[in-house]
Amino acid sequence: MTPKKTYTASSISDDAKTMIARLYQVQHAQGKHRREFVADMSQAGYTFSESQLDRWVARINAGDAAVSTTKMSGASVHLMREQRDIAGGWLLSRNLRGISVHLSDYRNFCDEQFERLLSKATVSRYLEEDGFSYRTMQSKAKGFTVDIVSLRRQLWDWVQMQRKEGLFNIHRSFLASIDFTFTGHRTEKNSSFASQGGSQPMSSAAISPYTNCIVTVVWADGINRTPPMLFTYNPAFRQDRNPTARRSALVQHLDDCLNENDIDVKRIVYVGEDKSESRSYVSESPSLLRIFSNTTRSQNVR
Numbered sequence: 001m002t003p004k005k006t007y008t009a010s011s012i013s014d015d016a017k018t019m020i021a022r023l024y025q026v027q028h029a030q031g032k033h034r035r036e037f038v039a040d041m042s043q044a045g046y047t048f049s050e051s052q053l054d055r056w057v058a059r060i061n062a063g064d065a066a067v068s069t070t071k072m073s074g075a076s077v078h079l080m081r082e083q084r085d086i087a088g089g090w091l092l093s094r095n096l097r098g099i100s101v102h103l104s105d106y107r108n109f110c111d112e113q114f115e116r117l118l119s120k121a122t123v124s125r126y127l128e129e130d131g132f133s134y135r136t137m138q139s140k141a142k143g144f145t146v147d148i149v150s151l152r153r154q155l156w157d158w159v160q161m162q163r164k165e166g167l168f169n170i171h172r173s174f175l176a177s178i179d180f181t182f183t184g185h186r187t188e189k190n191s192s193f194a195s196q197g198g199s200q201p202m203s204s205a206a207i208s209p210y211t212n213c214i215v216t217v218v219w220a221d222g223i224n225r226t227p228p229m230l231f232t233y234n235p236a237f238r239q240d241r242n243p244t245a246r247r248s249a250l251v252q253h254l255d256d257c258l259n260e261n262d263i264d265v266k267r268i269v270y271v272g273e274d275k276s277e278s279r280s281y282v283s284e285s286p287s288l289l290r291i292f293s294n295t296t297r298s299q300n301v302r
Contacts, residue, residue, distance in 0.1 A: 018066040173221050211282065212230050231269050231291070232282060233271065233281075237254065
């Protein structure tokens with residue numbers, strides 16, 4: 001038989017999980033981030049994932065205990081609470097690795113680990129009670145193996161190390177985090193109400209092929225000195241072309257959107273060629289940071 005795995009959250013009592021969820025609600029309201037709370041609790045000897053914390057808090061918000069301890073009517077309980085926590089941790093670990101989990105997989109896991117052969121109805125009930133639902137999976141790019149929880153842990157460890165070495169011993173107004181984010185619409189799907197039993201509704205709206213890059217700088221003291229800036233190859237964002245009826249309509253639509261969201265037009269930069277530009281994906285580069293810095297300096301943002 002395959003050696004049984006243990007999940008650290010299963011060693012936490014149900015009452016303690018309720019207490020932890022309520023403690024997080026209080027500290028989160030005071031500005032504490034989830035990853036910081038999870039890291040602090042881990043140092044105190046209570047190790048659990050952010051996903052598990054989310055499930056406990058969701059049950060607290062619904063007026064229940066963090067973990068249901070009541071026995072359902074009907075047949076006797078097949079799995080103890082600790083075993084269900086272990087099965088839930090196994091399911092989450094499969095999610096993080098991008099591996100699909102079906103009712104049969106959950107049944108096989110419980111049969112192998114606990115020697116309990118559950119019915120599909122029991123498995124379905126356990127999953128629903130423990131906060132899981134059957135959802136459509138997104139496709140990962142080939143070779144994508146990033147563990148988000150692990151990356152968050154590495155980032156937090158790095159921050160702690162910098163604090164110990166004194167590298168963060170400066171005023172927060174001089175400390176900032178720079179990031180590149182991207183906007184794309186290739187996989188965007190539109191939805192609409194339509195008559196039941198009829199054919200699938202068609203969309204006449206074209207999907208933009210462009211992927212824009214947004215430079216974001218977040219300051220440690222919370223002051224927004226440098227609003228984000230978008231870089232694009234999409235000519236619809238240009239306002240320097242010879243006007244035509246269609247171009248004028250695009251410019252007017254852009255101006256309306258900028259005014260509605262209170263965005264300075266100078267924070268949208270077209271980085272393509274004046275003519276015959278064929279690129280659609282703006283990748284991160286030092287040149288974008290230079291443009292961002294120069295524009296910010298010229299506007300006396302900081």
